[in-house]
Amino acid sequence: MAILWTLANILFFTFQIKNENKNIINTRILQTQTATKEAAHLLDWSFNQKIKYPNAQSNLSYSLSYLLEKINKNKNIDLSVNSFFYKDELEAMTQRRAKTIKKMQQTKQEHHSVISGKHNSTYVYTITPLLATKSCLLCHIHDDAKEGDVIGSVEAKMLVPSFKDLNQKRYYNLILIYIMTWIVGLIVIYWINHNSKKYLNAKMKDYEENIYLLTDMMERRDTYTAGHSRRVAHYATEIAKVMNLSKENVALLFRASMLHDLGKIEIPDAILLKPDRLSTAEYELIKTHALFSAELLSHGPFKELSTIVLHHHERFDGQGYPHGLKGKHIPLLSQIIAVADAFDAITTNRAYKSARSKRDALKILEQEKGKQFNPDIVDAALPVLETIKIDTLTRQLPENKLDEMRFCYYLKDQLTGCYNINHLKVLLTKFTEYQSLNAYHLTLKNLTAYNKRYGWKKGDRLLKDLAALLMQHYPTSTIIRFFGDHFLIVNIDQNTILDTTLFDTFLNGYDVEITSNYIDFLKDNINNTDKLENMIFNQS
Known part of the structure; x- marks a missing residue:
């Protein structure tokens, strides 16, 4: 933005200097036009005076031409009165001047042009035609000249100074104004950028916080x-x-x-x-x-x-x-x-x-x-x-009580509150990471007969009580119920001793019995539930 502001200042400064130089040229054109018109009128007046006073001995038109040249010289205007230009004279002139004279001769009207001189100087050149009048024809002999023909011209040439040369004080004041404007603009740009960056940083911070808030959700x-x-x-x-x-x-x-x-x-x-x-x-x-x-x-x-x-x-x-x-x-x-x-x-x-x-x-x-x-x-x-380091500890398992409650639909047995076969599937996905993985497999015998004799509610009550007993006595183990009347007391990287006397006390009054056997998952390479199912039913 600062670069654009700098370029804009340079552009505006250049444009203003160009305009000032253009105004100087227009002023010089107006001055030369005025000078040639005044000279043409005075010359015409002198011829009229000569007709009125034919016995006058003075050459009034010649004296007047000389006087006009001297007066305009003081105004820095090179003014001259010339008779008709011949072809060889035109060829000796600069192309721009010759072209302007030809236009004047053709149109019989005033013309001007801007001519480049030596040392990069610039001149305004204006030419006004002198047309033949009755007075002029009576005073001079012009071969085949008629009234209204071009018999001469008044030329004026004036140097065009640059804006800097013409008015140095104003030129340097203008530079000072642009420099001050440029500096003030840079200060404003810095202030805007600083505050914009501050605002954008605050917005970006809010933006990032929103992202992490959504991620947290x-x-x-x-x-x-x-x-x-x-x-x-x-x-x-x-x-x-x-x-x-x-x-x-x-x-x-x-x-x-x-x-x-x-x-x-x-x-x-x-x-x-x-x-x-x-x-x-x-x-x-x-x-x-x-x-x-x-x-x-x-x-x-x-x-x-x-x-x-x-x-x-x-x-x-x-x-x-x-x-x-x-x-x-x-x-x-x-x-x-x-x-x-x-x-x-x-x-x-x-x-x-x-x-x-x-x-x-x-x-x-x-x-x-x-x-x-x-x-x-x-x-x-x-x-x-x-070259990326992989996080090997990523899990899709509940990490707190709330997660556990949300996962319970899939991982918990809805009747007893202990884990179900899906949880065992999850545990077996980490099969190769365990130092040891073993379990006691418990089977409730005659549960179907018990349900028929006493009803499903009492059978459910029996399963709930047994699950509660196992979870109470084996708090560091994972209790899993599967296939209805089977339980596993799973031990990960630890060993526990199965206390069968618990079952004798628990089963007192129930027409069922509990059988148990030990399973070593790693030794028997039981890394999925299908293998476990085959082993259990082959044993039975």
């Missing part, structure tokens, strides 16, 4: 999504830097990455927190989060992020969602987020799958070049992501 809703967004933002900005994107685009990408999954706020807990693979219908619903994200960001300071987050699940081959865009039609920043998003999804633990290695993730990105991902972005991303 997501974190409270789903801790995985929040951690995922921060990691994706980090990966995406590192890729963008390698691709030599501008600082503005890198900052924009960071903000879009932080909020790319904001629309998951509108996804029901039953789907968002499900610790298992989604059904087709559930997957179709969760795909709408991109549309929800764009809609939530389509107003106010987040508007420029809307299009970016809308298309972060598009595929390079056109098979993505929500609009099935292909190749270059997908915004570049959206394509970068897609690569960073996939890399993080592959390398982090989810409730229904274990994290894969960085090497596996990079191999998958390489394989998806030209399919899911833009090949140029993958080529830029691979060396960057190879």
